[in-house]
Amino acid sequence: MIPRFLCDEMNGDVARWLRIMGFDCKYIIGDNLDEKLIEICRREGRVLITSDVELSIRASSRGIRCILTNGLNRSQKLRKIIDTYGLKDYIGRKFRCPKCNTILKKVNTDDIIDKIPLYVVETYDHVWECKGCGKIYWEGSHWRNISEYIEKLLSSR
Ligand SMILES: [Zn+2]
16 A cells, blocks of 8 residues: 655655655644644554654654654655655656645646646647646646656666
């Protein structure tokens, strides 16, 4: 089963990337959240991704699975998560909104012609719509950069 994740404040970029790769990842920021983070992970069976050694020890002692990311750069963090849970083959099976974690829906450009620029309608047959926050994504250069980054990430050792 593919795990679901929860990123602490220090791992916002990791949350964004996990979502882009299709994984369910919550991201919560604020002060004094340790107990809340542990509680959400316990209740929802999420893996806690944290840079805080003390928090990871505390969470682990209460049966929460943790990935400790202190001292790692973004690529190393993602690599560690992918390797630990054998996620490589599951990347890109779905897409989630990097902003709000909702699964993106593939829609025909003709159906949402009033919501996107004309050149997008003319260039693409479909786009990806977030029903959560309303954002719309299409496979432009940004998308290519993302694919390249993920490929590089997977081939690096
Ligand atoms: Zn969204």
